[in-house]
Amino acid sequence: MTKLILSTGNIISGGPSIVRKPGASNLELVNSLKVSFQDAQLDYADEIENLNANGTTKTTTTTTNGTSNGVHEATNGDSNTTDPVAGPLYWTAQDQKxxxxFVPRIDWETAALSEERSQYDITVKIFFLPTTTPDVSRRAQYTTEAMELVLKELGGIPDVDLLVVSFPGMSFDGDCEWExxxxxxxxxxxxxxxxTWQAAVEELHRQGLVKRLGISEFGTEKLARFIKRVAIPPAVDQINLKNCCNVPPPLATLAKEQNVELLVHSDCTDILPEGTLRELLGPQGAGLLADPATGSGGLTGNLTPQWVIKYTAVVKNRGVIENKGYFAGAELN
Known part of the structure; x- marks a missing residue:
């Protein structure tokens, strides 16, 4: 099994504008990943050309399907080093240990916020996808992995202000708010x-990595049952009202009684379907996966998206988003 970590980088800073269309809330993620892959392929193509021109020593490496994948830059002996990969995957990096x-490579040295941590309101939202098992230990692992990536991406910050959890199979659709x-x-x-909340989410709060916790798409009955059974209740409930005009009155009453802040969002629950991910990474996309017709190109195997995490850093005194992006985790078997 090989893990894939996909990243968009900061989608606020520079680059082509991101297309957004009503009713397709995962387009920001998909288009941002496309831009990230394209930019990395262009940037690192120049690096590979320079390495070849300078005669840099390289060693042969092998992909997960057992076939030669070109060249791999020599490491300093640290088995935990994340190294650039050449051949078809030259714009990625591999943590062999x-x-x-990593798709694409990430330059962690340039990752940082421009001001002190106290100047930001940082919100993170993790999506557990329908394609993965609801196994609690795996979800705890995904949450830890995803949070570590976000904290590192934002310059090694110690915590975030709000973590919202999106579970699969949840929606807030109907002809009216009551339905x-x-x-x-x-x-x-x-x-x-x-x-999952008890094992993965509350623990992050106890460790001081998250100040407030939230859930997504919980109506009146779901929220009431949930609050009764958890030690640290959610401080926020995000609901998507795209098909309804108003918050259901019972939910508004319950939220007020339990000190739960109701927020509106436009995210979809299944933010990265399996077919979309394979299309993104396939021969007609980023070219990371081998061509199923010929078997040539990149990696082979069954690809399963596991989780997506979205992060947003807002400068408090200006109300401006300085850093926003996504990470996504997948397995290649």
Whole structure:
């Protein structure tokens, strides 16, 4: 098994503008990844040409499908070093110790916020995807991995202000707010959601990595049941009202009684479907995956998206988004 870590970098700073269309809330993620891949391929193509021209020593490496993948820059002997990969994957990097490929490479030295941590309101949202098992230990692993990447990307900050959790199978759809609230009551899986919250999410709060916790798409009954069974209740509930005009009155009343802040969002639950990810990384996309018709090109195997995390850093005194981006995790078997 090989882990893939996809990243957009800061989608606020420079580069082509991101296309946004109503009703397709995962387009920001998909288009941002496309831009990130294209930029990396252009940037690192020049680096490879310079290495070849200068006669830099390289060693042959092997991809996960057992075939030669060109050349791999020699390391300093540290098995945990993340090294650039050449051949078809020249714009990626590999952490050999953890069997992880970063798509694209990440220049951690340039990752930082421009001002002191106290000047920012930082919100993070993790999406557990329908394609993965609701196993609590795996979700705890995903959450830890994702949070570590965000903290590192933002310059090694010690914490974030709000972490929102999005569980699969949840929505707030209906012809009216009353119907949406009623349908929401039977969605998702209470047991796995509560167990995940207790094992993965509350622990981050106890460690001081997250100041406030939130959930997404919980209506009146779901929220009431959830609050009764967790030690640290959510301070925020995000709901998507794209098909409804108003917050259901019972939910508004419950939120007020329990000191839960209701926020509106436009994210979809299944933000990175398996087909979309394969298209992004396939021969007609980034070219990371081998051509199924010929078997040539990049990596082969079953590709499964596991999680997505979105982060936003807002400068408090100006209300300006300085840094916003995504990471996504997947498995290649």
């Amino acid at each position: 953890n069997n992880t490929i 949406a609230d009623k349908l929401n009551a039977s969605q998702g899986d209470d047991e796995s959601e509560i167990a």
